[in-house]
Amino acid sequence: xxxxxxVGERGLDWIRGGEEAEIVLSSRVRxxxxxxxxxxxxxxxxxxxxxxxxxxxAAASRxxxxxxxxxxxxxxxxxxxxDLLVERHQISRDLVNSAGGSQSxxxxxxxxxCGIMVNEEDHLRLQALVGGLxxxxxxxxxxxxxxxxxxxLPLAYHHQFGFLTAxxxxxxTGLRASVLIHIPGLVLTKEITKVLEGIxxxxxxxxxxYGEGSEVVGNFFQVSNQTTLGKGEEDLIxxxxxxxxxxxxxxxxxxxxLLSEAPAVLEDxxxxxxxxxxxxxxxxxEEMMNLLSGVRLGVSLKLLKSxxxxxxxxxxxxxxxxxxxxEAGGSLSExxxxxxxxAFVRDKLATDEQDAGSEPADGFNDAKADDGPPSGx
Amino acid sequence: MLxxxxxxxxxxxxxxxxxxxxxxxxxxxVSCAAARGLSAESPSGAEQVPPLVDFLAQLGSAGQPxxxxxxxxxxxxxxxxxxxxxKTGRLGCSQCYVHFESQLRGLLRRIHGSSQHAGKLYLxxxxxxxxxxxxxxxxxxxxxxAIETEDxxxxxxxxxxxxxxxxxx
Numbered sequence: 001x002x003x004x005x006x007v008g009e010r011g012l013d014w015i016r017g018g019e020e021a022e023i024v025l026s027s028r029v030r031x032x033x034x035x036x037x038x039x040x041x042x043x044x045x046x047x048x049x050x051x052x053x054x055x056x057x058a059a060a061s062r063x064x065x066x067x068x069x070x071x072x073x074x075x076x077x078x079x080x081x082x083d084l085l086v087e088r089h090q091i092s093r094d095l096v097n098s099a100g101g102s103q104s105x106x107x108x109x110x111x112x113x114c115g116i117m118v119n120e121e122d123h124l125r126l127q128a129l130v131g132g133l134x135x136x137x138x139x140x141x142x143x144x145x146x147x148x149x150x151x152x153l154p155l156a157y158h159h160q161f162g163f164l165t166a167x168x169x170x171x172x173t174g175l176r177a178s179v180l181i182h183i184p185g186l187v188l189t190k191e192i193t194k195v196l197e198g199i200x201x202x203x204x205x206x207x208x209x210y211g212e213g214s215e216v217v218g219n220f221f222q223v224s225n226q227t228t229l230g231k232g233e234e235d236l237i238x239x240x241x242x243x244x245x246x247x248x249x250x251x252x253x254x255x256x257x258l259l260s261e262a263p264a265v266l267e268d269x270x271x272x273x274x275x276x277x278x279x280x281x282x283x284x285x286e287e288m289m290n291l292l293s294g295v296r297l298g299v300s301l302k303l304l305k306s307x308x309x310x311x312x313x314x315x316x317x318x319x320x321x322x323x324x325x326x327e328a329g330g331s332l333s334e335x336x337x338x339x340x341x342x343a344f345v346r347d348k349l350a351t352d353e354q355d356a357g358s359e360p361a362d363g364f365n366d367a368k369a370d371d372g373p374p375s376g377x
Numbered sequence: 378m379l380x381x382x383x384x385x386x387x388x389x390x391x392x393x394x395x396x397x398x399x400x401x402x403x404x405x406x407v408s409c410a411a412a413r414g415l416s417a418e419s420p421s422g423a424e425q426v427p428p429l430v431d432f433l434a435q436l437g438s439a440g441q442p443x444x445x446x447x448x449x450x451x452x453x454x455x456x457x458x459x460x461x462x463x464k465t466g467r468l469g470c471s472q473c474y475v476h477f478e479s480q481l482r483g484l485l486r487r488i489h490g491s492s493q494h495a496g497k498l499y500l501x502x503x504x505x506x507x508x509x510x511x512x513x514x515x516x517x518x519x520x521x522x523a524i525e526t527e528d529x530x531x532x533x534x535x536x537x538x539x540x541x542x543x544x545x546x
Contacts, residue, residue, distance in 0.1 A: 034471060037514065039455045043469035047518065120469070146497075155470035162484070162494025165473040168481065169488055171474075173496035230491025235532055 002061050002071040002107075010070065011090040011129075013113050015313035016053035018132020022300035022309055023248050025180040025220065025316075026089065026251045029138040031146055032165045032174035034156040040166040041098065041119045049103035049119050053216070056118050059152035060107050065145050075102055083322030089129055095120045114141040118148070121166050122174075124149065133248075135177055135241050139233065162229060172229030177237050177239070179244045180209070184219040184297045185254030186247075195250055196221075202226055202351040204243055209289075218289035218316075223247070255301060270298030276351050282335070283342040288319050307352035315348055380406035452476045453515075453538070511541050 013328075015028045034040060038052055053073075060066040067341065074096060085091040091106050094142040095117050127147060128141040137221055156164040162172035170176070186192040199206050205226045223244060225236045257370035258266050273294025277283070283291075296312050298304040308354040309314075317323065324340045325332050332340060380388045381404050388404035451458040453476065457469030468474065476480060485492040516539050523532040 033428060036471065039470040042465070042467050043455050043457065045522075143497075146421065157499040158471070158474050158494075160493055161474055162496055164474050164501065166467045166469075168466075168468065168485060171485065172489065172494045174498070227489040227491075228484055229489035229494060231495055233496050234493075289476075 002057070002067065002069060004070065004072055004076060007072070007077070007084050010108060011085060011088040012317065014129050014131040015088075015173060015307055015310060016131050017313060018134045018137075020133040020248060021084055021131060021184055021313075022296070023251060024133040024180060024244070025313065026129055026131055027133055027135045027138050027177075027179050028089070028127065029135065029142045029175065029177045030125050031142055031233075032122040032163065032170045032176075032340060033124040033126060033146070033149065034164055034166070035123050036154040036156050038123065040121075041104075041123060042121065042166055046103055052123050053103050053105055053118055055153060056105070056107070056116070056124065057188075059149060060116070061102055062152055063145075063148050065109050065112070065114065065148060066107055066116075069115075070106075070108045072106045072108075074104045074106065074356060079321050080326055084326060087320040087322050088317055091117055092117065092120060096137075108249050111270065113138070114145050116145070123171070133179060133241070133244060135179065135237050135244075139177070139237050143233070170228050170265060173231075173233050173236065175228055175233050175236055178222050178224035179240065180220055180222050181244060181251075182218075182220055182296055183247065183251045183254075184293050185251045185258060187219050189252055189254045195247060199223060199243065199247070202239070202243055204240060217286055218293040220289075234335055254295070259301060265303075266297075267303055270294050270301075270303050274298065274304060274349075277345050279346065280342045282338040283319075284338055285320065285341070288341060288345065289316070290318060295372065304357035308351055308355075309347055312334045312353050315345055319344060380404065382406075449477075449480075513539055516542070 017026075018027075028158070035052055035055065038044060039049055040048060041052075044052070048340075057071060060069070060071060072081075074091075077085075085106060086093060086096065090108070095104050095106065097238070098120060104117070104119040106115060108118055112128070113130050114126070117125040117127065126142050128138040128146050130138045130141075154300050158164055163174040163212050165174055172311050183192065183195075186195050187336065198208055203226050205224050209218070209220045209222065209224045223240065225240050228236070231239075273291040277288070277291050292312055292315060295307070295308070299307065299309060299312065319328075319336050321332070324337050324344065325345070328336075328340055334376060380386050383406060386406035388406055413503040449459055452469060452473045454472035455469035457473050459477070459480070462468060462477070463471075468477070482492045516535050520532055520539065523529075523535060
C-alpha cells in the first residue's frame with residue numbers, strides 16, 4: 001500500500017557510507033524514461049501531466065519494489081519537506097520548480113534506496129542513491145526497477161535512438177551515473193586542474209555538490225558520464241568506476257606527499273578546522289562545508305580519532321537549512337540558522353568524542369594501527 | 378555551418394529549391410547570397426514575421442525562390458518546431474525523434490559520438506498497438522481542447538488523423 005505522510009527520516013540511508021567512504025560520499029545512478037503517447041512534461045498540459053501521474057501511481061502500487069513505499073505528490077509536501085528531500089539529494093530543484101511542483105511526484109521504495117521522480121524534465125527518472133563507491137549496487141537497483149516499470153507502463157523507445165528523452169543529451173540509455181568525491185589533497189597540491197582536464201578528456205563531466213550548475217564547495221566534486229548513446233549501461237558505469245578509482249589513487253598520493261612534505265601545515269589545517277567546528281557559536285553553511293572538508297581529511301589520515309565518517313556525512317546533510325528548521329520546529333532567519341548550525345555541529349562532535357572514549361587525541365604517531373571507527377560506549 | 382560558396386563566413390541563408398523534380402539545398406552567407414542575386418534581408422528579421430504573414434508573402438511571390446529558410450513542418454504530434462527546439466534545447470514528445478530524425482542524427486553524433494543505441498533493448502509486449510492507442514487517446518484529448526477553443530482547423534486535422542490511426546487496426 002503506497003503511503004504519503006511526512007518525509008521524516010527517509011532518504012538518509014546513504015549517509016552510513018560504503019566502499020571508500022572517506023573519499024567517496026555517494027554513488028548515484030538514474031535513468032530517464034518517458035511514456036508512449038504523451039508529450040514530454042515540458043510540453044504537456046496540466047491534464048496530461050495529471051494523467052501520467054495517475055498511470056505511474058497505478059503502476060507503482062503494482063510494483064514489488066515500490067508497492068510498500070511512499071508516493072509523495074510534490075504539491076502536497078510542505079516547503080520544508082521538499083527542501084529536506086533536496087538536501088538529502090533525493091529530488092532535484094527542477095522537480096519542485098517545474099510548474100510549482102504541480103502534477104509532479106516522488107516515489108520512494110521502503111526496502112531499498114531507489115525511487116522515481118515523476119514529471120520532472122522527463123516523465124520518469126528512476127534512480128538509486130547509495131553511500132560510498134558502489135555504482136553497481138545502485139545500478140542493479142535501478143535496472144530491476146526499470147525492468148518492472150517497463151513491463152507495467154509502455155515506454156517511449158526507438159530502435160535506433162533507444163529510450164527517448166526530452167533532452168537529446170540523455171537519449172539512448174537515459175543513464176547518468178555519478179560519484180560524489182572528496183579530493184582536498186588534489187586541491188591543496190593544485191593538481192586538481194590537471195585531474196579535471198583529464199576527466200573532461202575521457203568523456204566525463206564534473207560539477208559541484210548539487211549537480212548541474214552548482215558550485216564546488218568543501219572540495220566535493222560530482223563526476224558523471226557525459227554521453228548516454230552508443231555505449232551500453234555497464235560500459236558507461238565501468239568507465240566511470242575506473243576513472244573514479246584513478247582519481248582516488250591520485251588523491252591518496254597527493255595526501256601522502258602533503259603528509260611527508262608539509263606535515264605541520266597539514267596538521268595545523270586539520271586541527272584548526274576541528275577546533276572551529278567544535279567551538280564556534282555561529283556557522284554559515286559554506287564555512288561549515290569547508291571546515292568539514294578539513295576534518296574529513298584529518299579523519300581519513302587518522303590525524304583525528306573522532307568524529308566518524310558517518311557523523312561527518314550526517315552533519316553535511318543535517319547542518320543544512322531545512323534540516324535545522326525541521327529540528328527547530330519553525331522557520332529560521334539566516335542568523336538564527338547559523339547559530340543553530342553551530343550548536344548542532346558542536347553537539348555532534350562532542351558525542352563522537354565521548355564515544356571515542358577520550359579527547360580526540362593527536363593520533364599522528366599512534367593511531368595508524370587503529371582501524372575502523374571507535375566503538376560506541 | 379560555413380557558407381557553401383566562400384567557405385569562410387557562417388551560412389545564414391538556407392535555400393531549398395526544386396527544379397525538374399530534383400531538390401537541391403544551399404547554405405550561404407549574406408554576401409554570397411546577395412552575389413547570387415538573392416535577397417539579403419536579415420533572416421533573423423524574417424523569423425519574427427508571424428507565420429500567417431510569411432505564408433501570405435509566399436503566395437504573393439509564387440514562382441520566385443523563397444528568400445527565408447524553408448521552415449520544416451512542426452512535429453505532427455506535439456507541434457514542436459525547429460525554432461522551439463533551438464530555443465529550449467528540448468524536444469516535445471517521442472514523435473519528434475521520428476519527425477526530426479534526419480536533423481537529429483547529426484546532432485546526436487556531435488553530442489554522443491554515435492547515433493546508435495547500444496544499451497538495453499526494450500520490447501514492450503504490444504509496443505506498436507499500445508503506442509497507437511496511446512497516440513489516439515492523446516489526440517482525442519487534443520481534439521477536445523481544439524473544439525473548446527474553437528480551433529476548428531486543428532480539430533478537423535486531428536479528426537482525420539485519429540480516423541487514419543483507428544482504421545489501421
